[in-house]
Amino acid sequence: MERVVVGITGASGSIYGKRCIEVLVSKGYGVELVVSEVGKKVFEYELQIPFNRFVSSLPEDLVNVYSPEDLFAPISSGSYPVKGMVVIPCSAGTLGHIVSGSTVNLIHRAADVNLKEKRPVVLVLRETPLNRVHAENILKAIDVGATVLPASPAFYGRPKTVEELVDFVVDRALTHVLGRGLGLFRGWTL
Numbered sequence: 001m002e003r004v005v006v007g008i009t010g011a012s013g014s015i016y017g018k019r020c021i022e023v024l025v026s027k028g029y030g031v032e033l034v035v036s037e038v039g040k041k042v043f044e045y046e047l048q049i050p051f052n053r054f055v056s057s058l059p060e061d062l063v064n065v066y067s068p069e070d071l072f073a074p075i076s077s078g079s080y081p082v083k084g085m086v087v088i089p090c091s092a093g094t095l096g097h098i099v100s101g102s103t104v105n106l107i108h109r110a111a112d113v114n115l116k117e118k119r120p121v122v123l124v125l126r127e128t129p130l131n132r133v134h135a136e137n138i139l140k141a142i143d144v145g146a147t148v149l150p151a152s153p154a155f156y157g158r159p160k161t162v163e164e165l166v167d168f169v170v171d172r173a174l175t176h177v178l179g180r181g182l183g184l185f186r187g188w189t190l
């Protein structure tokens with residue numbers, strides 16, 4: 001079974017992270033999940049679901065959940081085999097930690113080791129507008145091999161629901177982690 005590290009941070013857009021996990025699990029991928037402390041609070045605020053209830057709804061055989069403080073977790077090591085990592089949504093703060101190499105929590109550390117192992121690391125950044133620090137950090141992230149994928153859905157598929165907008169971003173992000181699209185949205189056709 002292929003496994004993907006999923007980090008959820010305290011940027012707005014917890015719905016992207018939740019859907020990303022659900023899609024991965026539905027396709028039979030294993031998920032190594034880390035949610036930052038603020039990420040849990042924003043998740044509960046935006047989705048109105050207790051985080052622990054969400055975790056208990058996930059299949060135990062496919063999903064491992066780690067505390068962001070648990071730097072002894074297997075995903076702290078580059079030798080732990082995963083396909084890649086997605087941080088969804090990714091705050092400007094976590095972007096800054098990742099590009100500076102300051103591995104304060106397990107999301108930063110897992111991104112750090114996946115980058116050194118040259119595996120896909122996709123950062124679904126959610127912030128607007130961008131200041132110069134954000135823009136410089138985006139450039140640094142691209143320079144060190146990460147994919148910066150703004151949470152910026154397209155409208156050419158004429159989406160009717162929030163779920164369709166979310167699926168666009170989740171599919172684009174997972175395409176870059178897995179190397180293949182999951183068919184969650186209709187691609188561009190005339």
Ligand SMILES: Cc1cc2nc3c(=O)[nH]c(=O)nc-3n(C[C@H](O)[C@H](O)[C@H](O)COP(=O)(O)O)c2cc1C
Nearest residue numbers: 009010011012036038039042091092093094126127
């Ligand atoms: C409701 C709420 C929404 C937020 N939305 C964003 C956001 O969209 N982008 C962002 O960079 N930070 C956002 N923040 C701020 C981050 O949560 C904050 O910078 C935090 O330190 C990020 O830490 P983390 O990356 O470890 O989760 C938001 C905070 C709250 C409480």
